[in-house]
Amino acid sequence: MTTASTAADDTPERYNAKEAEAKWQKLWDERGVFRASEDASRPKYYVLEMFPSPSGRIHMGHVRNYTLGDVVARYKRARGFNVLHPMGWDAFGLPAENAARDQGVHPAAWTYDNIANMRRELKGMGLSLDWDREIATCHPGYYQHQQALFLDFLEAGLVYRRKSMVNWDPVDHTVLANEQVIDGRGWRSGALVEKRELSQWFFKITAFSDDLLQALGPLERWPERVRLMQENWIGRSEGLRFDFDVEGRAERLPVFTTRPDTLFGASFVAVSPDHPLAKDVAKKSNAAADFIAECQRMGTSEAAIEQAEKRGHDTGLIATHPLLPGLRLPVYIANFVLMDYGTGAIFGCPAHDARDLEFARKYGLPVRPVVFPKDAGADFAIGDEPYTGDGVLTHSQFLDGLGVDAAKSAMIARMEETGRGERTVNFRLRDWGVSRQRYWGCPIPVIHCGTCGAVPVPRDQLPVVLPEDVTFDKPGNPLERHPTWKHVNCPKCGAKAVRETDTCDTFVDSSWYFARFCSPRADIPVVKSAVDYWLPVDQYIGGVEHAILHLLYSRFFMRAMHKTGHVKVDEPFAGLFTQGMVLHESYRAADGKWLYPEEVQLNADGSATQIEGGQPVTVGRREVMSKSKKNVVQPGAIIEEFGADTARWFVLSDSPPERDLEWTDSGIQGAWRFTNRLWRLVGALADVLPPAGTPAPGQMGDAAMALRRTVHKSIVQLTGDLESFRFNRAVARAYEFANALGDLKPGTPDANWALREGLETIVRLLAPMMPHLGEELWHKLGHSTLLAEMPWPEADAALAADDQVTIAVQVQGKLRATLVVAKDMPQKELEALALAEENVLRFMEGKPARKVIVVPNRIVNIVV
RNA sequence: GCCCGCUUGGCGAAAUGGUAGACGUAGCGGACUUAAAAUCCGUUUCCCGCAAGGGAGUGCCGGUUCAAGUCCGGCAGCGGGCACCA
Numbered sequence: 001m002t003t004a005s006t007a008a009d010d011t012p013e014r015y016n017a018k019e020a021e022a023k024w025q026k027l028w029d030e031r032g033v034f035r036a037s038e039d040a041s042r043p044k045y046y047v048l049e050m051f052p053s054p055s056g057r058i059h060m061g062h063v064r065n066y067t068l069g070d071v072v073a074r075y076k077r078a079r080g081f082n083v084l085h086p087m088g089w090d091a092f093g094l095p096a097e098n099a100a101r102d103q104g105v106h107p108a109a110w111t112y113d114n115i116a117n118m119r120r121e122l123k124g125m126g127l128s129l130d131w132d133r134e135i136a137t138c139h140p141g142y143y144q145h146q147q148a149l150f151l152d153f154l155e156a157g158l159v160y161r162r163k164s165m166v167n168w169d170p171v172d173h174t175v176l177a178n179e180q181v182i183d184g185r186g187w188r189s190g191a192l193v194e195k196r197e198l199s200q201w202f203f204k205i206t207a208f209s210d211d212l213l214q215a216l217g218p219l220e221r222w223p224e225r226v227r228l229m230q231e232n233w234i235g236r237s238e239g240l241r242f243d244f245d246v247e248g249r250a251e252r253l254p255v256f257t258t259r260p261d262t263l264f265g266a267s268f269v270a271v272s273p274d275h276p277l278a279k280d281v282a283k284k285s286n287a288a289a290d291f292i293a294e295c296q297r298m299g300t301s302e303a304a305i306e307q308a309e310k311r312g313h314d315t316g317l318i319a320t321h322p323l324l325p326g327l328r329l330p331v332y333i334a335n336f337v338l339m340d341y342g343t344g345a346i347f348g349c350p351a352h353d354a355r356d357l358e359f360a361r362k363y364g365l366p367v368r369p370v371v372f373p374k375d376a377g378a379d380f381a382i383g384d385e386p387y388t389g390d391g392v393l394t395h396s397q398f399l400d401g402l403g404v405d406a407a408k409s410a411m412i413a414r415m416e417e418t419g420r421g422e423r424t425v426n427f428r429l430r431d432w433g434v435s436r437q438r439y440w441g442c443p444i445p446v447i448h449c450g451t452c453g454a455v456p457v458p459r460d461q462l463p464v465v466l467p468e469d470v471t472f473d474k475p476g477n478p479l480e481r482h483p484t485w486k487h488v489n490c491p492k493c494g495a496k497a498v499r500e501t502d503t504c505d506t507f508v509d510s511s512w513y514f515a516r517f518c519s520p521r522a523d524i525p526v527v528k529s530a531v532d533y534w535l536p537v538d539q540y541i542g543g544v545e546h547a548i549l550h551l552l553y554s555r556f557f558m559r560a561m562h563k564t565g566h567v568k569v570d571e572p573f574a575g576l577f578t579q580g581m582v583l584h585e586s587y588r589a590a591d592g593k594w595l596y597p598e599e600v601q602l603n604a605d606g607s608a609t610q611i612e613g614g615q616p617v618t619v620g621r622r623e624v625m626s627k628s629k630k631n632v633v634q635p636g637a638i639i640e641e642f643g644a645d646t647a648r649w650f651v652l653s654d655s656p657p658e659r660d661l662e663w664t665d666s667g668i669q670g671a672w673r674f675t676n677r678l679w680r681l682v683g684a685l686a687d688v689l690p691p692a693g694t695p696a697p698g699q700m701g702d703a704a705m706a707l708r709r710t711v712h713k714s715i716v717q718l719t720g721d722l723e724s725f726r727f728n729r730a731v732a733r734a735y736e737f738a739n740a741l742g743d744l745k746p747g748t749p750d751a752n753w754a755l756r757e758g759l760e761t762i763v764r765l766l767a768p769m770m771p772h773l774g775e776e777l778w779h780k781l782g783h784s785t786l787l788a789e790m791p792w793p794e795a796d797a798a799l800a801a802d803d804q805v806t807i808a809v810q811v812q813g814k815l816r817a818t819l820v821v822a823k824d825m826p827q828k829e830l831e832a833l834a835l836a837e838e839n840v841l842r843f844m845e846g847k848p849a850r851k852v853i854v855v856p857n858r859i860v861n862i863v864v
Numbered sequence: 865g866c867c868c869g870c871u872u873g874g875c876g877a878a879a880u881g882g883u884a885g886a887c888g889u890a891g892c893g894g895a896c897u898u899a900a901a902a903u904c905c906g907u908u909u910c911c912c913g914c915a916a917g918g919g920a921g922u923g924c925c926g927g928u929u930c931a932a933g934u935c936c937g938g939c940a941g942c943g944g945g946c947a948c949c950a
Contacts, residue, residue: 014902228868229945237949257950270950310948336948346950354865355948428949547945653888654876662876666889673902674888680903732878732887739887808883813931815883839917853930859882863930 015679017643021772025126033788034128036084038533045081046534047073048514050542050550051088054114054136055095058121060582060625060651060663061543063635067648067769068579068657068727069541070127074768075722077128078792084534086517087122087129089115091138093506096440101472107440108468111138121636125644126771128788133520137509142516143442144463145525146508150445151456152564158204161454164433165274165296165339168196173476174437189475195296200435201444201502205556209234209427211570212555221575223658226547233548235428240412241343242421244269244319246277246331253277253319253331256342256426260415261407262349264396265370267360269319269347270312270332274339281315281333288313288333295335310359311335319347322420323397334359342426350386357386370396371404432553434505437477439470441503449490449497458491464499477501510550511557514540514572531567536574544578551576577725580660582651586620586631594630602665622662633663645770646671652769653731674735675773678766681741682759682777688746689756692782696757697749704754708799710740711758715795718765730769737762756781764793809834810861811843819860827854834860 028034038044049069052062073085089111096107103110115136122129135142153159167176171189175198186193205212213234216227240260243252253269271277273295282289291313312332321327329347336355337346350360351369360367371391372380393399398414399407415421435444443464445457457464467485470478479485479501490497512525518534519527536558551573558572587595589610600617601609608617625632638647650671655661700708714737721730741758744751760781767774767787778787802823807830809817817837821830831852834840844864851863 225868225945232867232946235946235949239950255950259950334948336950338949341949348950353950355950358948426949428946544944656877659870659877664876664889667876670889676902728877729887735887806883810882810931813882813929818883851930853882855882859931861882861930 015643015676015773015776017645017675017772018640020776021124021126021643021645024772024775025123027775027786028126028128028788029131031786033786034083034085034130035132036082036086036130038530039082040533042080042082044084044534045073045076045539046084046514046537047076047539048086048517048537048541050540050546051090051510051513052118053090053093053095054111054118056114056117058118058635060633060635062122063125063647064579064582064651064657064661065541065543066122066125066127067651068577069539070125070648070771071652071722071727071768072539072541073128074771074788075792077788078764078768078790080791083128084517085127085129086133086135086520087127087131088133088135088513088517089118089137090506090510090513091115091136092143092441092503092509094438094440097438097472100440106468108138111136111440121639124636124639125648128771133517135513135516135520137442137506137513138440140463140465141521142513143509145516146442146504146512147445147457147462147464148459149512149525149561149564149566150504151459152566153203153560154456156560156564158207158560158563159201160204161199161201163197164200164202165195166198166200166433168194168198170194171475175435192297198435200433201446201500202431202433203508203556203560205432205553206427206429208556208559209236209429210425211559212429212552215555215571219571219574219576222573223544223576223578226544226551226576226578229547230552233429233552237426237428239424239426240408240415240421241424242322242415244322244329244347247318247320247328249317253345254343255345255347256424257347259349259352259408260411261393261396261399261402261404262352262370263321263323263347263411264399265349265351265368266321266327266329266347267350267366267368268332268356268363269329269345270334270337270359271346272337272339272344273333273335275333275337275344277317277331277345278315278333281317285315288315291333310355310362312359312363314363322415322418330365332359332363340430341428351382352386352388354386354388357382368395370394370399371407432505432507432556434508435502436505437480437501438503439466439472439478441506442509443479444500444502444504446500447488447491447497448500449493449495451495452490452492452497454500455490455492455497461491479503507549507553511553512561514554515558515561515567526561526566528566535567535569536572539575539577540573541577541579543581547578577657579657580655581624582661582663583622584625584631584633584663585622586629588618588620590615590617594628596630597633597665625663638668642668642672643675643772645773646675649674649731649770652727654728656728657725674738675770677742678738678762678773678777681738682763682780685746685752685755685759686780688752689759689781690749690753692756692760694753694756697753700750700754701748703744704748704750707740707744707751707754707758709802710737711754711761712795712797712799713802714765715761715793716800719792719795722768727769734762734766734769737765761793763787764790805857807834807857808859809837809840810859811840812863813861814843816840816843823857825856827856830854830856830860834862 047069049065073083077083091111096111099105099110100107150159169176169186169189169191171191172186176186176193185191213236216230219227237258239256239258241254241256243254246253273292278292282292312334315331315333317331319329319331321329348356348359350357350367352371367382369380369382369387370393371387372394373391390404393402393407399410402410412423443466445462445464447455447457449455467482470482472478486499486501488497488499514537515526515531518530554572559570561567562570587600587608589595595617599611601611608619610617650668653671654667714733718730718733744755746752746755763774763777774787804820805823807819807821808815809819816839819833831854847864849862849864853861
């Protein structure tokens with residue numbers, strides 16, 4: 001990386017960003033410009049970016065995220081909105097515990113150190129934040145209210161405890177998330193992961209399945225993509241639930257199917273290895289027990305599932321077909337049937353389902369098609385592929401001749417009539433397990449008593465504070481082995497009891513922080529008047545990687561908080577913007593080692609060499625910045641070198657914000673060039689400009705008028721760009737605007753006046769994007785007000801409209817000439833002018849015009 | 865496997881169905897300079913042409929239209945989400 005010039009070069013011709021930025025940040029802070037309070041007389045606007053984890057340093061993704069949010073916040077403020085723009089810390093989580101174990105530092109100390117550092121870095125970006133509202137989720141002042149909400153949800157029946165299967169690492173003594181199991185082994189210990197049944201706390205997100213799905217529709221200011229992902233995740237499917245009789249057993253076996261039309265093609269029944277029937281069978285059969293144990297040992301990773309073949313164990317039981325009493329279906333325990341979807345049991349119709357077909361072929365079960373493709377003959381048979389399309393029902397009694405949809409309805413109706421089943425809706429969404437066997441999280445406020453069971457911690461005993469004297473030298477949960485912390489008396493009966501030692505999933509912390517920001521110091525979770533005023537968040541901005549979990553959990557939390565009387569809205573985020581990632585090329589030395597960008601010299605021909613030693617370097621494709629590939633650029637270093645405004649300008653400039661952005665050295669240099677160009681432009685003209693507020697001279701020359709038109713057109717266009725999140729377009733307009741300003745020669749009173757108007761306007765338009773430079777230039781232009789408190793400039797509509805337009809003239813749809821004419825010239829005149837063009841006549845080849853299409857102010861197309 | 869998105873100069877990208885490539889970046893040529901940096905000016909989709917101008921061109925094939933990067937149908941490539949969900 002070569003750096004030609006930087007903000008540190010303090011020559012009179014260069015903007016000293018470092019000095020200026022510190023000065024304006026201090027002034028904003030002292031005057032409390034960005035402090036927010038409820039004000040019923042003004043429209044409110046709540047802008048929020050996803051809050052960071054205090055990992056240590058901010059990265060370019062943060063710079064992009066918070067710049068986008070800050071542009072919105074500053075712009076809306078200028079438009080007269082009462083803006084709330086807060087910041088906080090998603091501070092609980094595993095990294096702090098890892099640091100504790102590896103570096104011997106307490107998680108709290110590590111976290112608060114990182115917060116202090118990152119707060120300093122964020123302040124250096126000049127963000128228009130209300131720092132008085134700062135919160136950290138690891139602070140008892142925050143998590144005590146989360147504990148109160150937990151108890152509210154518990155009372156409302158939205159929290160419950162049940163046994164569930166988890167991935168258990170027998171070496172580290174902890175539960176692992178699916179993502180932490182690699183090839184069936186713990187990612188850290190390498191131990192074979194076991195499936196274990198543990199008691200876990202769950203949030204009953206499924207209580208809102210239907211609502212969470214239905215309410216996606218009206219979220220018009222959310223990306224379609226995110227809504228679709230949530231829709232798929234919730235996974236609603238309609239079907240039939242009905243019961244099989246099993247020979248020799250009293251209980252019927254309920255199954256769920258979305259293809260009731262294929263019931264006459266059934267050839268087996270299968271239950272999950274975790275199904276009660278399977279467990280029953282295993283009591284008497286070692287073979288069955290062995291099979292179940294084997295299934296449970298199987299990995300849950302994607303790869304493991306993909307490779308796993310369909311396998312089953314024949315229980316010897318027979319289910320009888322509900323409509324064909326003579327048809328006896330073998331009951332299998334099958335590894336591909338999931339306990340927690342539907343009823344944990346299915347009927348298999350191999351002819352019309354891929355999994356069932358694979359299973360049937362393996363165990364020699366009949367494959368009987370009952371849905372025939374439209375043009376199939378009576379001898380239609382299934383080969384290697386099941387037939388899953390529409391068709392005509394065959395060999396299916398009362399369904400014969402029907403299409404698939406009609407047959408589904410008919411079958412459901414028949415089953416409902418006979419009382420054997422019913423139409424059912426099933427969701428893929430499962431309840432949210434929040435128990436984590438970890439220290440650095442919000443303690444779950446429950447006490448376990450031998451006689452009373454799980455007893456909520458009384459409200460007056462909140463918060464349940466994490467003990468500080470814990471050790472991380474052994475695997476497992478430090479809360480579990482703490483000598484005193486968990487030993488308490490039962491709040492109900494007074495007997496000896498133990499605290500819940502599990503803590504909350506950190507996704508719980510981030511599911512309601514946006515509500516807490518409304519009243520961050522209140523002694524209750526949220527103050528009604530505050531949340532009623534501010535919520536929902538008007539514009540939320542963050543990475544698409546949170547499209548499902550965080551955004552879905554937050555939607556659940558709002559509903560739960562609504563139900564428990566805390567808020568009156570269901571949807572937390574009225575508008576959502578998902579930004580792209582920041583990418584960078586990666587560099588590899590001849591020996592295969594990754595190199596940091598600053599170790600590499602980029603050559604004009606596109607090749608690269610190592611600065612030290614001069615060996616050739618392999619330039620890799622651009623990808624997400626990651627420590628392992630060393631393709632990272634530290635925001636701190638960039639801001640130190642060029643200032644925050646230049647960094648902000650660059651991340652806004654190159655790509656549309658929803659798309660990935662490639663960080664390039666030439667790009668940041670270009671942004672730095674522009675920063676200085678503006679600064680010089682104002683500096684060079686400061687002496688000749690008329691004083692601020694001078695009335696316009698009566699006579700305006702053509703050049704001055706042309707600039708005035710650019711000024712007012714720029715206001716209109718750039719405003720539209722900001723409104724629609726097209727910040728790269730706004731940047732391009734600013735360049736055009738600045739080019740026009742540079743082109744007008746000063747000297748005459750009209751030109752000087754137009755230049756003042758232009759410079760003041762560009763400074764105000766750029767202020768949301770480059771706030772420090774804006775203040776600096778505003779001040780240079782003779783103003784003593786703060787630009788951050790100025791209203792948005794207004795365009796003169798007459799000037800913003802063109803008085804001349806360029807008309808394209810086409811012959812047969814091909815461009816043959818252009819006309820510059822007065823705006824709104826009548827169609828007849830345009831047509832006449834077009835037909836008089838030499839080149840147009842040439843391409844008409846003497847033929848008469850058959851048809852002339854005239855679009856006013858745009859185009860004339862002549863068809864011959 | 866299912867669902868979704870994307871594909872335009874060397875590169876990042878613009879373009880309410882109406883002049884494709886604005887703006888930036890990189891390159892090339894020039895001015896300034898002892899020189900470099902910085903700055904400023906010019907130029908840059910490809911092909912033919914001294915020029916005027918012409919031809920081709922938005923992943924590929926086809927369609928709708930006076931007019932298609934944009935709309936419709938099909939295909940390919942790349943990326944993302946979900947995935948034994950019955």
